[in-house]
Amino acid sequence: MQWIPGLAICEEAALAVMAAVNDLSGGRSFPMLVDMAATASMSRGARRVFASPSTVARVALLGSSPVDRAMANFFLSINAPAAPTRYFTCPKAAMAWLTET
16 A cells, blocks of 8 residues: 555545455455555544554555654554554565565
């Protein structure tokens, strides 16, 4: 998944995305890479939605700036994601973590 640069993510957008993710999964569990670079903000409701149980087995948050890192750290410290979630700045490291067994 990749967000549009400068996007402010609201609860309604998060609900729509997670409904699509759960539909696409066909009920199977899978890892997800989220390119969050340049995301402007995320509402409290959106953070709650993304932390909720879903078909996602683990989540790699990929960012490139200190702002991305701050947003990811805030999300991880305030919310307790249902799936293991980590922040990365290197796409290869993120993919390696997502595919490890």
